[in-house]
Every structure is written in structure tokens, then in C-alpha cells.
Amino acid sequence: MSRAMGRTILLLSAWIGVVPARGVAQDPNLARARQAYQDLDYTTAIVAARRALAGRITREERIEAYELLGFTYGALDSTRRAVEAFRELIFLDPDREPDVQRVSPRITSLYGSALGQVLVVRKIRVDSTSFVAGLGRVPIQLEMTRPGRVLARMTGEGLDLPVDSLSLGSGSVRLSWSGLLPDSAPVPPGSYQLVIEASAGRDRFAAVHPVRVSHSPVDTLPHLTSAPGYTEQPEMVRPGRNWRPLGVATLYTAIASGASLALENTTLGSPTRREIGGVSFAVILTGFIMSLKKPDPVPVPANILYNQLLREELARRNAEIAARNAARRRQVLLTVRSGGTR
């Protein structure tokens, strides 16, 4: 790439404000380097950035200084030095990378070249999740810039717990954590650090990601009061009005009065029969009135049996729910969130 083209690229970068967008520099050398870069005075920019790095500056300022150096060397077609500057930048802030929408492809290519030369762990992501301790795991995702061994540990107050490991991870790596201590008890609630250690030959890298663990009781199941889709049937049903009471009363009257009249002793003459007449009238009248009255509800054996089976099934299910709830009350719902605070 020619110098003119590099200037054009950097002009464009400056125009859209890529470099100055990265924080506000407090160090005067760094401020001078940024201004010189914007003025396309690359020599001054490099000298001022180097001076800033030689002095006592913050981590953020150091990151910006290496980024300025990388961009400036890239503009000057100094590939090796640009890659070196980007390597330092990557070590300091692995997740920081040029915006491909705003930065020239040459710069991003140099950044990519530097990325391939170092061993770092980037883009660590701990998915926030809730699960019953012992019945789930926390997914952990990360990216490794080079193939290597990965070891994840969880550290915190009095805790240094191996989480997961991978003998040869590369690119996008997935790990998981059970959230349990070695004795299978859930990890106490609190703030922890997820330490990801990567190694490949003599190269080693460690990254830390904050994790927050909280406890809550496991939801219990409500008891059933009815079986879905099944309703109890009426056990007593009032039959339709009928003349059975009158029929029975008439039959009984006929039996008793017929027998009495037929078996009267005729040698004693004819009695008045007012007793049997009165009572027979009362019996038949009662039967007639009871026939006009709505019949009493009668039990329905099939419905009684159905309801009994339904209640037994409900009782059985509720017993199962009670047993499950008893087990759930002994369990802990672990909630793991990325970040050190709630």
C-alpha cells in the first residue's frame, strides 16, 4: 500500500472519528500523539505515544497508546511494528478490536495478524441461568486465539474450585459449571471470579470474569383440587315424577283391607268398617299426594363409583406431589449471573 493510500485511509478514519472516540487521554504525551495522528503527523504521533508508554499512565491510556501506534504504523506501512503494537493492545484488552465498519481493511488485517500470533482468551460469556442444584449446569463460552489447553476455575471467598477443562481448545470453546462443591453441596451465594487459564507451549494467558451466585427456594407444586378434564358427577339424582307412591299405597291397601274384608267372621254380622275405610282413605290419599310431589333424590351407583375413583386418583396424585414437594424443599435453586453485582 502506498503512503498516499495510507493517508487517505487514515484521513477517513480521522474524519469518522475512530481514534479519538476511545476515551479521553489525561497524559499530555498521549494527547499530543492523538492530535499529531489527527494532523497526519505520524512521526510526532509515534514519538509522543512512545513517550507516553515510557511514562506512568493508566491501563486505559496504555491501551489507547498502543492502538494509536498500531494505526500509525499501519498507515506508514510498517507492518511488523503495527503488528507488535496490536499484540500489546490485545494482551491488554483482548476483547477490543477495530470496528470493521469504520476502520480500513488493512488495519483490521494487521490486527487479525497480531491476533493469530498471541494466545489469549476473549469474549468470555457466562449465560445467566437458574437451575436446581445438581440438576443443571452453567454454560460458559469463550474464544481462544490459538489452540491450547483451557482450565477454568471459580475463585471467591475461601473458594478455589476447578470448573471445567479442555485439553485442546481452539476458536469458540464451550465449557460448563455444575455450581456444586466437591461434596455436591451448592456453592454458597456470593460474588466469584471465573478464572480462565489458557496455555499453549510456553505461552500462557489468564482472564477473569466476575460471576454472581444467588440461592432461592425451589418452587413447589400446588396440590390438585380437581383432575383436568374430569368433573365429579352428581351422586344423588332426583328421578322424574311418577305414580309409584300411589301404586304402592293402593297395593298395600288392597292387601290389608281385602284380606280383612274377605276373612271377616260373617256370623258376627256386618260391622261398620269405618276404621278400615278411614285408614284406607288416608293411605291412598298419602300415596296420591306423594305421587304429585317431586320424588326424593336417589343415589346413582355408577356416579358414586366414578367419583370415588376420581377422588382416589386425586389423592394418589396429591400424595405424589407432596412427596415431590418434600424433595423440592430440600433443594436449592441456583441463579448464576454474569457480573459481580446483582
Add this chain to the structure above:
Amino acid sequence: MTPRLAMLAMMGVASVASPALSAQTVRFKLEGVGLTYQEIADGREGDGGGGGAGIELRLQRLHLDVRSVGVRVLMKGDQADFDLQQVDVRVGYFLTEFLALEVGGGRRYISPDFAAPEVGFVRIGFYSENHIQRAASVWVRGAYLPDPQFNTGGSADLSFEFALGVGLGTTNGRFRVHAEYEFQRIDREVNLAAVPLQLSLARLGIGFGF
């Protein structure tokens, strides 16, 4: 045993037995009674009215019914009037929901003495009750009276009785009115001479159960 003593004994039994039978039916009855009495031959008859009391126990399949009536019988013509008192005891066992076998006994007292024959008898029969509604029931009963005994002597080869009744009350059984008809025929013979007895009796009463 006089009728009054029988009633007292009956109440005593009920008062002792009732706590144990609290889950069953115990019902006390008070009744008005009308009666037609016939004996010996056509024309020798009388009628009268009086009162009665009774107790009815129901324990599962067992049924106990004790009744007592007292009636002043006014005979027709110049025949002497008399007081008739009768105690009836029946114990039934339900073979089915509607039908029970029944045994028991009865004793009829006449005052003044010999105005009419006093009778003692046992009975073997049946009892059928049908609940035509929860608050109402009808019943019939019939019994053979083997070898009734008379204070004036004699014997009876054929003796039987029939009854028809109806009860109507509250569904919880605490209160009930009832009407009942009883017919009793005793073909008494003395020295091969027929001196039959026949009784028709109607009761109208109320019962208190618990």
C-alpha cells in the same frame, strides 16, 4: 302384668336402650284410638274410643314395636260396657328391604272382670313397610295367632290379624303422624260352641323420634 306396668317397663327399656341406639331409630308414639268390638253372635257388638302409647325401636335389621291401648267399649243394647286394655309386643327381623318376619305376643285386659273374655296370645307373621317417599311410608302386617288363651276358657283353632298403616313426617324422622288399622279375628270355641271374637281398631297418632 297390668297395662300400666307394661307401659312403665316399656319406657324403662327405651330410656336404657336409647343411648346405645342413638344411631338408629327410636320413636315414641301417642295415639287416639277408635274400636269396634264384636263377639259371640250378630248384634253383640260395641264401639268406643280411647288412647294409646307406644314405642318403636329400629336397630339395623331388627325392629321392636310395643303398643298399649285403653278403650272404653260401649256395647249396644243392654249389654254391659267395659274397659278394654291391650298390650302388644312385636319383634321383627327384616329379611329384605321391605319384608320382615315378625313374632310377638299380646294381652287383652277387660274391666270389669268377665264383661268380655280376656285374651292372651302369641303371634307369628310378617311385616312389610315401603317408603314411598323419604318422609312417608306405608305398611301392612299379618299374623297367625296360634292357640290363644282366654280367662273364661275355650280355645281357638283359627286366629289371625291384619294391619294397614301410613306414616308421614319430617325427613329427619323426628316428627311423624300416622294412621293405622288393625283387624283381629279369633274363632273361639267353648265346649264345641262357637263364641268368636272380632276386633277392628283404628289409630291416629303422632310420633317423636330421635
